[in-house]
C-alpha cells in the first residue's frame with residue numbers, strides 16, 4: 001500500500017519534470033518519443049583533452065554543491081517514460097546549474113547499463129553566446145555500506161558553453177554493481193543518493209618565480225683582518241655585494257657561545273641593505289665556501305661549506321667551531337702572520353625569488 005503511494009508520488013513528480021523540460025505533455029509513443037527526451041548536446045569526451053584522465057575514489061565528506069536523495073529508485077528504473085531525473089537549479093558562481101541522473105544510463109552517450117551523471121548549465125545565465133565557463137566537477141554516489149561517497153572526477157577542467165551545456169560521465173558505475181544491494185549503493189531496498197561539486201576555479205593572481213644564479217663576475221670576497229689580536233671579540237667585515245645581494249662576514253676571534261676559548265667562529269651574514277629590503281617571507285638559498293687560507297709555505301686552505309637558506313629569521317650561517325684556536329695561534333701553522341688573519345668566502349650559488357605582484 002505504501003509502496004503504491006510512493007509510486008504515484010514519483011510519477012506525478014516526473015510528469016511535472018517533463019513539462020518543465022522541453023515536453024509539451026504526455027508522450028503517446030514511448031519508443032519513439034524517448035529519443036526526443038535526450039538533449040542533443042551531450043558529450044563527456046569531445047570537449048575534453050584526450051590526455052585528461054578520470055579519477056575515482058571514496059570520501060567521507062558530503063557533496064558541496066548539490067545532493068539528490070532518491071527514495072524510490074526502483075520506480076524510476078521501471079519507468080519506461082523516464083530517461084533521467086533533473087534537479088532544481090542551484091547556483092554556483094554567477095550561473096545556475098542542474099544535476100542530472102540517468103538511472104539506466106544515457107544511451108546517447110554510450111552509457112547503457114551504467115549510471116550516468118551530468119551537470120547542465122542554465123544557458124540563460126551565460127552573459128554572452130561565446131562565453132566559456134570552466135568548471136571542475138566531482139560527482140558523488142553514496143555508499144551506505146562503506147559510509148562513504150564514491151566519487152568520480154576528471155583531471156582536466158570542463159568547458160561549458162552555449163553548445164555544450166550538459167557535461168559529465170556516462171559510465172559512473174555499472175548498473176550490475178549499483179543495483180546489487182550487497183554493494184551498498186542501493187540501500188533500504190530502494191534508496192540512493194547522488195551529488196556534485198561544481199567549482200569554478202579562478203586563475204591565480206599571485207605567483208613567485210624562483211631562480212638560482214651560479215655565475216657571478218666576482219664570486220669571491222677576501223677579508224684581510226689586520227691587528228687580529230686586538231679585534232673586538234665579535235667583528236663584522238665591510239658590506240660587500242655578490243650576485244646582486246649584499247653580505248657581511250662575521251668572525252668571533254675567541255669563539256662564540258659554547259665554543260668560546262676553543263674555536264674560531266666564522267659566519268656569512270645577509271648584509272644590512274639586504275635586510276632592509278627583505279620581506280618577512282623572503283628566503284635566499286646559498287651554496288658557498290668559507291675559507292681561512294694558510295699564509296705560510298704550504299698552500300693549505302681550511303675550507304668549510306655553506307648550503308643553507310638565509311632569511312630575515314636566519315640572517316647568518318656558518319661555524320661556531322670553524323677551526324681550533326690552538327691551530328690558529330700556533331705560529332708554526334701560519335694561519336696568522338704579522339697579526340693578520342685572512343678570511344674568504346666564495347659564492348657558488350645564490351637564489352633570488354621574484355614575487356608577482358611584488
Ligand SMILES: *[C@@H]1O[C@H](CO)[C@@H](O)[C@H](O)[C@H]1NC(C)=O
Pocket residue numbers: 029031032
Ligand atoms: C516510430 O516513429 C516512426 C516514424 O517516425 C514510425 O515509422 C515507427 O513505427 C514508430 N515506432 C514505434 C515503435 O511506434
Ligand SMILES: *[C@@H]1O[C@H](CO)[C@@H](O)[C@H](O)[C@H]1NC(C)=O
Pocket residue numbers: 089090091096122124125
Ligand atoms: C537561478 O536559480 C535561482 C534559484 O536557485 C533562481 O532564483 C533564479 O531565478 C535562477 N536564475 C535564472 C536566470 O534562471
Ligand SMILES: *[C@@H]1O[C@H](CO)[C@@H](O)[C@H](O)[C@H]1NC(C)=O
Pocket residue numbers: 108109110
Ligand atoms: C560509443 O562507442 C562506440 C564503440 O565503442 C563508438 O564507436 C561510438 O563513437 C561511441 N559513441 C559515443 C556517443 O561516444
Ligand SMILES: *[C@@H]1O[C@H](CO)[C@@H](O)[C@H](O)[C@H]1NC(C)=O
Pocket residue numbers: 123124129162
Ligand atoms: C538555451 O537552451 C534552451 C533549451 O535547451 C534553448 O531553447 C535556447 O535556444 C538556448 N539558448 C541559447 C542562447 O542557446
Ligand SMILES: *[C@@H]1O[C@H](CO)[C@@H](O)[C@H](O)[C@H]1NC(C)=O
Pocket residue numbers: 213214215216217242243244
Ligand atoms: C647572475 O648574477 C649576475 C650578477 O648579479 C648578473 O649579472 C647575472 O645576470 C645573473 N644571471 C642570471 C642568470 O640571473
Ligand SMILES: *[C@@H]1O[C@H](CO)[C@@H](O)[C@H](O)[C@H]1NC(C)=O
Pocket residue numbers: 262263321322323324325326
Ligand atoms: C674546536 O675546539 C676543540 C677544543 O680545542 C677541538 O678539539 C676541536 O677539534 C675544534 N673543532 C674544530 C672543528 O676544529
